[in-house]
Amino acid sequence: MTCLNHNIEIGGGYVPKTVPALCKSNSQFEYAVSLIGQCTEDYLFYFNITRDYYSISSEAVKKFAFPDSIFSNATEIIMNIVYPEDREKLSLDVTDLKERKKTEHNLEYRWIDRNGNIVWISCRGMIANLDECNDELVLVGRISEIGTDKKADNITGLKMDNQIYHDFSKLVPDGSSHNGCMMMIGIDNLKQINDVHGTEIVHDILKSLADCISRLKESSTYLYRIDGSGFLLVDYDNGNILKSKNLYNTIRNYISQLTSSFEYKAIYTISAGIAEFTESDAPEDILHKAEFSLHQAKRNGRNCAFIFDLDTYNTYIRKLDICECLRQSVNASYKGFEVFYQPVINPDNNRVCGSEALLRWKNDTYQNVYPSEFIPILEESGLIIPVGRWVFETAIAQCREWQKVIPDFKMHINLSYVQILKSNVVDEIIDCIDQNHVNPETIIFEFTESGQIESDSKIKRLINNFNERGIGMAIDDFGTGYSNLVYLHNMKVNTLKIDRTFVANALKTDFDFTLITNVVNMAHDINLDVCLEGIETEHEREKLDELHPDFIQGYLYGRPCNSREFTEKYINTYKK
Helix, strand or coil: CCCCCCEEEECCEEEECECCCCCCCHHHHHHHHHHHHCCCCCEEEEEECCCCEEEECHHHHHHCCCCCCEEECHHHHHHHHECHHHHHHHHHHHHHHHCCCCCEEEEEEEEECCCCCEEEEEEEEEEEECCCCCCCCEEEEEEEECCCCCCECCCCCCEEHHHHHHHHHHHCCCCCCCEEEEEEEEECCHHHHHHHHCHHHHHHHHHHHHHHHHHHCCCCEEEEEECCCEEEEEECCCCCHHHHHHHHHHHHHHHHHHHHHCCCCCCCCEEEEEEEEECCCCHHHHHHHHHHHHHHHHHCCCCCEEECCHHHHHHHHHHHHHHHHHHHHHHCCCCCEEEEEEEEEECCCCEEEEEEEEEEEEECCCEEECHHHHHHHHHHHCCHHHHHHHHHHHHHHHHHHHCCCCCCCEEEEECCHHHHHHCCHHHHHHHHHHHCCCCHHHEEEEEECCHHHCCCHHHHHHHHHHHHHCCEEEEEEECCCCCCHHHHHHHCCCEEEECHHHHHHHCCCHHHHHHHHHHHHHHHHCCCEEEECCCCCHHHHHHHHHHCCCEECCCCCCCCECHHHHHHHHHCCCCC
């Protein structure tokens, strides 16, 4: 019996549809399937539906909770591996096979692996003709994971970067004394080129750049494609930073010739991250270092290379850690956050007339973190939105209490542009002031000088609403930013707070003193109050009295403190 026709395709190979002549027993057939299984990354299977008996490639047993590569009671075992929502679909298909309504099985559904992860699979098979073996119903086929990463890039013809794991194990054997270097290259503005010129130009750029790098790199350097807009170069054979940096510069110089070949329709630059490694480094760690370095190069202005630096990396990790701790603090009802208050003094009588609310944060891991470190993290992460809301709610409620003693007490509160642009902070502030029955004119929100305030519609809405309600506005740190007079006009602010650095310079030279004098006079001429910040000594105070400021702040009058200490030092002693 030599029935070798009616072949069935399985994972790139073929098994005969009429199998008994080739395989006199199930064990022989299973052995043949196991051999073919070693030649493909798909999982080959043999399912005797009549006996409820199953055989599958041994690699599948490593990933999925099969009891063995061969087992009985197959339907129940397989259904336990199938994702619950897909079991009915599979059951109906198997029923159709049993009732001989169809001879082909072709489904995409989900399995659950040994770690509880969902894995999409494509399962294809055919009913094999086993009439010469007791008319048993047998399904033979292959299973492939359709969610796995692709291995090669059809645009450039390069391997994808996930293949580094395979190459690393071959080219950097365990126990060897080996040094290498990895360079990750990213095209800086490929998305914009795609938006303007389309994917055809993008593909041409990727292909030409891949060809360029291939010609310029050494034979010992492997080139991979990164999904998106980049390439990965790995020199497994004594690679070093100098060689990688020189290669980057050569590639960058060559790009100018490539852009001219596109008639300057698509001008682009490249950034690179470079990281050395030894045989003891894991591939995923090296990739992480190179990716971090590329990110730093882009942060440094693009069109440059950044060499991995442990101190910079540790600073980055600390930033990520602090961000997570801040998030946990927010979720724990703002645990660790506290509002401190620094007195604002009326120079006419040297008495407190208000305070500036200042955010502080303490963490079990990092203890006291300076605002200059954690506030930018709050802003970058967006956490400044809930935290900023908590600050102004706390400060306005506190202002109400202190106004019971000092009716005209003013509360200065810092407001981030992130809050304005990405939240409904205007309505929230107005509601908070109304609920606390506080005079809006005694609440002053401070903005740091920035060019971004002049045109955004949300900022204009805030300014208009604040002006209508009489809510005060101040420019904080005046003299350190744009110092734009149009900016003052557009903001319609009430107060200029002149930065400590500007004030300190005025005490050193006649020129700076004349300059700050003119700034104060200008502010008064357009009906703005002036607050001088950073007054630390009586000498400074006496000298700056000549400027006739409306308010002053500084360590001479007190450092920021919590509400209890502020009440004891300034509120309870106010009438004494």
